Amino acid sequence: MFTGIVEELGEITAVENLGDASRFRLRGPVVTEGAKHGDSIAVNGVCLTVVEHEGDEFTADVMAETLNRSSLGALSVGSRVNLERPMAVGERLGGHIVQGHVDGTGQVLARTPSENWEIVKISLPAPLARYVVEKGSITVDGISLTVVDAGSDHFTVSLIPTTLALTTLGHKGPGDPVNLEVDIVAKYVERLLGHQGERADERHDGRQEAGR
Incomplete structure (x- = not known):
C-alpha cells in the first residue's frame, strides 16, 4: 500500500x-x-x-x-x-489509500496558471468516470490529489507549488500521458451495492416461486 x-x-x-x-x-x-x-x-x-x-x-x-x-x-x-516506497505500519496516512494498480491512463488537456497554484485538466476514460467525484481522491502518476471538477470525460486538479516543483506534473504539458488510479473505496462500495441488488432479486424471485 x-x-x-x-x-x-x-x-x-x-x-x-x-x-x-x-x-x-x-x-x-x-x-x-x-x-x-x-x-x-x-x-x-x-x-x-x-x-x-x-x-x-x-x-x-x-x-x-x-x-x-x-x-x-x-x-x-x-x-x-x-x-x-510503501507505507510503513503505524505511520501517518498523508494522502489516501493507493494500491499501485493503475486503472487506466489519461492525457493532460490543459494547464491554467494562477498566482499561487495551477489548475490542470486531464482526460478521463469513460469506464472510470463513475468513480471520480468532486472533492474526491484520485491518483495521478502516483500523486494523491483532490478532484476540483469532475466531468463525464475529464477532471481537474489544483496543484500547489510544492507539487509542481517535486513531481512530474510540474513538467508535463498538453498531450502527455498520465497514470490514473481511482479511489479503491468507490470500487468496493459499487461491488457491495451490486451484490445487495443481486440478493434482493433472489429474495424476490424466491417469494414469487413460493407463491405459485
Whole structure:
C-alpha cells in the first residue's frame, strides 16, 4: 500500500527490451536507502518490484500487461518519474489509500496558471468516470490529489507549488500521458451495492416461486 505522497523525483537511467517485458534502471537516492531485492517501489503510481539495487539505483522488470495498461511504455532514458516506497505500519496516512494498480491512463488537456497554484485538466476514460467525484481522491502518476471538477470525460486538479516543483506534473504539458488510479473505496462500495441488488432479486424471485 502507498499513500500517494511522492518521496522524490527520480530518473530512468537505462531501459532494456526483454521481448515481452522491459527492465528499467532507475535512480532515486531516497527510495533506494535500505532497499533490497523483492521490495516494492511505486514508479509513476505503478507498484514495481526491486530486482537489483546498487548505490542510488535499482532495477525493476515491467511485464507487457503493465506496459500496455500504463504510461510506463512511453518512458525512455532521461525520463523523470515519481517515486514512493510503501507505507510503513503505524505511520501517518498523508494522502489516501493507493494500491499501485493503475486503472487506466489519461492525457493532460490543459494547464491554467494562477498566482499561487495551477489548475490542470486531464482526460478521463469513460469506464472510470463513475468513480471520480468532486472533492474526491484520485491518483495521478502516483500523486494523491483532490478532484476540483469532475466531468463525464475529464477532471481537474489544483496543484500547489510544492507539487509542481517535486513531481512530474510540474513538467508535463498538453498531450502527455498520465497514470490514473481511482479511489479503491468507490470500487468496493459499487461491488457491495451490486451484490445487495443481486440478493434482493433472489429474495424476490424466491417469494414469487413460493407463491405459485
